[in-house]
Amino acid sequence: MKILALAGGVGGAKLVDGLAQILPPENLTVIVNTGDDFEYWGLKVCPDLDTVCYTLAGLANPDTGWGRADETWHVFESVTALGGDSWFRLGDRDLGLHLERTQRLREGESLSEITRDFCQAWGVRPTVLPMSDDLIPTMVTTNEGVLPFQEYFVQRKCQPRVSGFNFMNIERSEPAPGVLHALQESDLVVICPSNPWVSIDPILAVPTLKSALSSRPIVGVSPIIGGKAVKGPAARMYRELGIQPSALAVAQHYQNLITGFVFDTVDVAQDDDIRKLDIQTLVTDTLMKTSYDRRRLAQDVLQFYEGMIVSSKKFGGKA
Numbered sequence: 001m002k003i004l005a006l007a008g009g010v011g012g013a014k015l016v017d018g019l020a021q022i023l024p025p026e027n028l029t030v031i032v033n034t035g036d037d038f039e040y041w042g043l044k045v046c047p048d049l050d051t052v053c054y055t056l057a058g059l060a061n062p063d064t065g066w067g068r069a070d071e072t073w074h075v076f077e078s079v080t081a082l083g084g085d086s087w088f089r090l091g092d093r094d095l096g097l098h099l100e101r102t103q104r105l106r107e108g109e110s111l112s113e114i115t116r117d118f119c120q121a122w123g124v125r126p127t128v129l130p131m132s133d134d135l136i137p138t139m140v141t142t143n144e145g146v147l148p149f150q151e152y153f154v155q156r157k158c159q160p161r162v163s164g165f166n167f168m169n170i171e172r173s174e175p176a177p178g179v180l181h182a183l184q185e186s187d188l189v190v191i192c193p194s195n196p197w198v199s200i201d202p203i204l205a206v207p208t209l210k211s212a213l214s215s216r217p218i219v220g221v222s223p224i225i226g227g228k229a230v231k232g233p234a235a236r237m238y239r240e241l242g243i244q245p246s247a248l249a250v251a252q253h254y255q256n257l258i259t260g261f262v263f264d265t266v267d268v269a270q271d272d273d274i275r276k277l278d279i280q281t282l283v284t285d286t287l288m289k290t291s292y293d294r295r296r297l298a299q300d301v302l303q304f305y306e307g308m309i310v311s312s313k314k315f316g317g318k319a
């Protein structure tokens with residue numbers, strides 16, 4: 001079974017890691033959000049892409065989920081001592097990647113080519129693709145004006161009140177090479193438990209990608225458990241946009257796209273309302289604290305999809 005996973009940062013990377021534990025590498029392609037990408041210290045930073053790759057390579061920082069394990073901060077301290085920008089922390093090991101990527105981008109290589117080479121160097125065998133090689137920065141509309149995503153998220157610590165999002169340049173953007181092919185080849189698309197507003201929506205908004213997605217079976221996994229986001233500002237964003245954060249709200253977010261939805265047992269009371277959206281459901285433990293949890297959730301998602309196929313063959317329903 002060929003799986004195409006759509007992922008943002010830490011939560012998405014964990015489920016991708018679970019899928020990588022159980023699937024042959026040639027059966028897993030990951031399309032990663034690049035809306036968070038920005039320039040810092042003159043370097044191209046791609047937080048979600050790096051989080052997914054570091055996680056699959058076994059190099060990710062286990063405490064933060066982003067950046068590298070066994071990191072040191074000499075360069076950061078040195079820049080800070082000189083009065084340079086210090087609101088976004090790049091560690092020494094992580095800087096190696098940033099120097100090499102920025103240099104190669106300046107020489108004219110594309111982000112997808114560079115990502116492929118880095119994955120090869122790290123022994124990451126599933127295919128990891130940025131959603132696009134084009135620049136599509138996410139801008140956050142707030143009560144304090146329109147802010148680039150990392151300025152809103154890291155520099156301003158999500159304090160400004162959110163009222164909307166804009167993915168700049170999206171209409172003119174194209175999926176990265178290989179994205180549409182992987183999509184057409186896939187048996188199932190998995191929307192990982194990433195922030196729907198700023199991690200998954202930018203991927204879904206890439207014009208030809210969105211239309212190609214509508215022909216595939218898609219299963220979404222809720223990043224909201226018990227009304228809270230496991231990590232990051234998703235729940236806060238729902239609230240500030242006037243929506244009660246819940247598994248149901250996430251299912252509604254993806255309503256016309258997904259065939260199936262996986263959410264946590266603590267939210268089982270929402271099952272009937274989600275099914276009323278004409279979405280099949282799986283209620284299971286979705287919190288991924290350990291490597292085993294990642295694998296178990298990935299297995300649950302795939303078995304859920306297999307069950308959907310069987311029942312659709314039996315009853316002529318959609319899968």
Ligand code: FO1
Pocket residue numbers: 008009010036046047048050051066067087088089090094150153154
């Ligand atoms: N997140 C923070 O909250 N503070 C940081 O200083 C920070 C640095 C950083 C460096 C490299 C990287 O790949 C990610 C980093 N992140 C940091 C995480 C990142 O801002 C977000 O988690 C994602 O953009 C949201 O998915």
